[in-house]
Amino acid sequence: MDEAEKGKIAQKVAKGEILLHQIEKFAADANDEVEIRRNAVAKTCKIPLESMVSKETDYNALKGKNAENVIGMVRVPLGVAGPIRVIGAEFCGDVLVPMATTEGALIASVSRGMKAINLGAGAISRVTEDGMSRGPIFELNSVVDAHRFVKEWLPKNFNKIRAAAEKTTSHGRLKNIKPKIQGNNLFLRFTYDTGDAMGMNMSTIATEAACKYIEDNFAGISLVAVSGNFCSDKKQSMVNALEGRGKSVVAEAVIPQKVLAEVLRTSAAAINKVNYKKNWIGSATAGSLVQFNAHFANIIAAIFLATGQDPAQVVESSSGYTITEVRGSDLYVSVSLPSLEIGTIGGGTGLPTQKEALSIMGVAGSGNPSGSNSRKFAEIIAAAVLAGELNLLAALSTRELGKAHSKLGRNKKQLIRRKASKMQPWL
């Protein structure tokens, strides 16, 4: 389309004669469509929208898949932390971790934690559970029916339900169904193996088919909603913490006393104290249910953004626990993330920049065997989270040492000012 033509349509949109989502009917392709829509919005709002223009983007590839009413691309700085040495069950080696963020100091601080971990023996990392869940809610006439369903019908018909579910998907495998009765309501939490995909879509479609099978074959049961918040998607919950969702992953490291002193300028006892008082007593006092940690969310959000994960799932993926122990003069530190929801295929992972970010870690696309790439990715993320926790706890704990230092003649005010400028963004 020529510019005049596009301009004319944009004008009509700005006047309200054509609606935003109707532009596609008038545009030659998605690229024209985006241009027209952006111009229309710019005219309506009376502001130029030039920064979001992205000539390198082919909007035809996004269309109908990643977003609607598109007017451009948001750009977020992408850096790398590390490398970090990860000793996983599936990934072993040194790896740079891509992080997209607008918060200064975050990448630098995670890198410092990684350095300390590397100077020990690296980060050990293990995926302990793996499965994506969807939890529909049904209603029945009476608890009698719900009870009979759970105790008799469900075990007897599990294979048929599974067959119905798996018919919808080439990759998904139904692992189990966890039932929960509430009066005459029945929650069923379906958990699937979804290979390298995060698997939410796959799980929903499969569960809808399973629900249809159930409704067709158990008299008096009726689906209320295919998601009954017993999943729990994009929400923190204890069912996620106890049963896992996505990957349950743990990373740990021992930091020698020498590294604590020289790289982190602190001690095992000082870090252990801050961890206990802040992450455990503090979170409990605040009434946090599944976040006994300092800032998992910072690292999770930056990696999710860099690699095309669903940023709404930062919510439950940042659940978890930081545990420290003083071992002699060394520090043992671990992070446990029960519900890290990630994929290396599907969703935003196929967008050009996001795919490159995954490639930096060697985990873009499907793994061989299926599922191995996403588990490698989980091992790496947990190690990065470990580094972020270690560094922040260390930084906070220097407050203690700081006071000791100031007695030795260092300027206390400077020390505090320096820490302030370094520490705030990622507390």
Next chain:
Amino acid sequence: MDEAEKGKIAQKVAKGEILLHQIEKFAADANDEVEIRRNAVAKTCKIPLESMVSKETDYNALKGKNAENVIGMVRVPLGVAGPIRVIGAEFCGDVLVPMATTEGALIASVSRGMKAINLGAGAISRVTEDGMSRGPIFELNSVVDAHRFVKEWLPKNFNKIRAAAEKTTSHGRLKNIKPKIQGNNLFLRFTYDTGDAMGMNMSTIATEAACKYIEDNFAGISLVAVSGNFCSDKKQSMVNALEGRGKSVVAEAVIPQKVLAEVLRTSAAAINKVNYKKNWIGSATAGSLVQFNAHFANIIAAIFLATGQDPAQVVESSSGYTITEVRGSDLYVSVSLPSLEIGTIGGGTGLPTQKEALSIMGVAGSGNPSGSNSRKFAEIIAAAVLAGELNLLAALSTRELGKAHSKLGRNKKQLIRRKASKMQPWL
């Protein structure tokens, strides 16, 4: 710098002779630095990293502010939902809402909810609390000291503490301090008015100064950490839900029966039932503490990403409650977000594309009076969240109506397939 020179340094980095964060010493400016670093990473990983090249970005503007070890820019599709009619205390009018996402159907579905709201009387929106908090933890020798501090010393010295805190900032104002004793530990939750900034940095620096004043003037008190997780930053917590953090905002709408039927193809009773069973019984059963909603996180994450908010704060910003009532045949629906942490200045809001997104809503930069832009923004976000909830509840509830329809001869399979393809991404 010429290409050869940059290539030579990149080569050295790839070989490990120069470290990633040392590149800046050899580069002419931040743009060269990014190019060298990206090339070095590409060489190391043996993959081309061409998509993340962003010629339109001046990295000198980001340097030392938004990220470290930068190698390029991540690009995320930016669309607009709406317009939606918002009737706030500070913002009144129709507004397009920018959303950055890679999840297909999200923007379209929020737009459908907005359409239904507009066909009623629009979304009423109110900021009920406003303030950013930081919650340090102190230790004392005994509860006797902690008790005396809270009952006697703190009220008597509040003004001096405030003066110490406010000396660090031109915009921040200390509103109150909420104390909480746990044994010999003492949490103090400082809450500030931070104008149009989200205000986390400002609050931390001010609180550090306040802590120093306290330590200098109350014998035997000692700061353990300036963040004691009683803030609670980047974590969900009941203290945030009860006291508020950032903006506490509520939006509501009445959807007439006719609009429910024609736009959303459902009824007030059907939506009300899904909301009760899914968002309340379901979340309670799952053990969610502050997310009695369907998918606040989806809308919050997309707007945060579009406008340069901190994506790690999606965690607590997506806390909240969806309440429905059947009023005759109409539907009353409200969303309450106790801890929406946003700003229109600072952080990532100044990046070019993010600033444009804020400009679409007319809330970029400092408002007049200070704070008004961020409150307008809060009113708009709550209205968008309301639209997202309304639409998803409606979509889920059609399952009910769907069954009725299928009796009238419509193809049930088709219906389910259609819903499946529409619904999964943003459940």
Next chain:
Amino acid sequence: MDEAEKGKIAQKVAKGEILLHQIEKFAADANDEVEIRRNAVAKTCKIPLESMVSKETDYNALKGKNAENVIGMVRVPLGVAGPIRVIGAEFCGDVLVPMATTEGALIASVSRGMKAINLGAGAISRVTEDGMSRGPIFELNSVVDAHRFVKEWLPKNFNKIRAAAEKTTSHGRLKNIKPKIQGNNLFLRFTYDTGDAMGMNMSTIATEAACKYIEDNFAGISLVAVSGNFCSDKKQSMVNALEGRGKSVVAEAVIPQKVLAEVLRTSAAAINKVNYKKNWIGSATAGSLVQFNAHFANIIAAIFLATGQDPAQVVESSSGYTITEVRGSDLYVSVSLPSLEIGTIGGGTGLPTQKEALSIMGVAGSGNPSGSNSRKFAEIIAAAVLAGELNLLAALSTRELGKAHSKLGRNKKQLIRRKASKMQPWL
């Protein structure tokens, strides 16, 4: 012993020459011991302690079993509510429910709820899960060991662990072990079938033996504590709510419109509204995790006290959810109690008055088959809790109707005063 002799010893105790717990060495039997100790305490405190004298009690039967340093008996009023018609899987019939309480109006109000239920079709009641748990915590050197233990060693050695556990008990049967890894820590939640006993002691002894077997046979694992709070005993927790502890039981009833109007002076819609706003929105707003109910604790505490259950277990036994639905003009109401911890043998159930209370319901002692008495008891308790909830919701909801009535000329003040005097104790 003669009185003079006892008096002499009491005198010595009062002077501190003999310690309270040493009295047993000087007393002929437990009855003398109690008398001496009470007299000594009375002398020390300079108050007569005559009311607590209990001539009908043979302290020899309690000695070494139910309490130490005994000085008498506390007496609590025992009433009966009902009868209520219970339609359980194990108990069917009309039953009086003994309740011990000092809170006026509680028994009367539960009775009113029972009357309304009986005028419908009675209370349907079902035990959906049954098992007592104990959750030790272990530590290992690394998550690698914990992971290997859970994935390989535990499934392979489950039968041996079970054998070790069951060797300690004639009644207990190990049903399953739920593992949970936190860093290098490992929680194992053992669940047992414990017949008609509440089973906490049995479960602890069996679990200690199992832990010993594990420590002896898996290198590097070390028990930290046989109770790691993952049980969770005498605490509310989501693991109890999701997995059950003791009996998980649900009771439900449909209350016809006529009964609502005539007995409870309210309507299905009015009760449904109060239930939604108070028990769901209210509890969520307050930050209650597993008590989306009005006053389960009142009924549970009174029955526990009457029947010799452990009153500390009122804490988690009062967890649960009240769900209402309007069905035409009738009301469907259910209560779900996930962790009702009760027994009909052991603990305080063998004391004379407590055993009589159990006998009133026909559930004293061991059932045939074993376990049937405690499940019958669970069905009855849930029905009583249902009655208590129904009545309180009805009473609160008359506030609505009350306003309507006052328009018809009734004195509003009187109405409120009347309600006040009736309602407060058991809200």
Next chain:
Amino acid sequence: MDEAEKGKIAQKVAKGEILLHQIEKFAADANDEVEIRRNAVAKTCKIPLESMVSKETDYNALKGKNAENVIGMVRVPLGVAGPIRVIGAEFCGDVLVPMATTEGALIASVSRGMKAINLGAGAISRVTEDGMSRGPIFELNSVVDAHRFVKEWLPKNFNKIRAAAEKTTSHGRLKNIKPKIQGNNLFLRFTYDTGDAMGMNMSTIATEAACKYIEDNFAGISLVAVSGNFCSDKKQSMVNALEGRGKSVVAEAVIPQKVLAEVLRTSAAAINKVNYKKNWIGSATAGSLVQFNAHFANIIAAIFLATGQDPAQVVESSSGYTITEVRGSDLYVSVSLPSLEIGTIGGGTGLPTQKEALSIMGVAGSGNPSGSNSRKFAEIIAAAVLAGELNLLAALSTRELGKAHSKLGRNKKQLIRRKASKMQPWL
């Protein structure tokens, strides 16, 4: 009444010709009434009910106050723990603590903890907050009205509301009202000073009057229920933990290394480890919200039962946190109970045996000044809870030492058997 006459009426009741609650019409006084009712129940159930006969009880004193449909008295063993040295702000001295329980070993174990505390410097105890709350829920048409109510009307009319509330009570004083908006719903949490009474009734009646004033004077507001579960009564909640309910009380002690070794046969490090792993990591993993302790509920329940407190309030009164620190080789240990709901007048505190139990501690009836008795009582309870926690943590931690001992030749099996028999009942 003569026996024949009473027998005749009992017969009629057993046949259903007279209802249980109608007996009072035919009985000369409450004592006869109880006898008739018990006989009727005995006939109906075909069991003798002789143990519950209590000749020493004058049922006329209970009638219309403490229970309905009374058939006798339940008897529970009453022992004393201690003495314990309490160093409170209101109570200073050594005190025996009455505990009613049927769980063997509980009193003995609390006593051992008390002994250890006494051999240090005693238990320091402080009430940090004091006030009873009632939290009604209102509805309005719109959040606009709710917002206006909270921001404008409530502060302006607080004194009038207070006057309306206080008119109903001679002792209660309204301290503050905490509002919380949820959509068009409004919670108001009224907190009162209630002197020496637990104060729930007083608070409800006063709040009903306040609600009436509000409804009469703010157009469009309507009370849904005088208890909206934002109180939170007989439920655990974060609002209770953060704001306090009843007494918020903290007790602490330092236990010298020598005492740890000789009395408790453990060390500061061993106890500290068990506390961290069990009470903090364990409770967090289980999903407990406000019970980061080992067994507060055991001590609370036994004291409540002994002294006529409301046993349903054991639920939230057992909320709290146990914190330990290693200080050199000594142990610092504290317990924080945010919502201990107790009274020394009213409820069951006036019953003969319960009053004697209060008298043992010198806190029966009204204090001078009013409120001082209940605060003294709170200081004592917290000290007893501290003793119970200390002892249980010590017992669990000897598992560690036990292993060391067994290397020195002691029989491991014996050790475990001994511990098993000692430890189970009160874990």
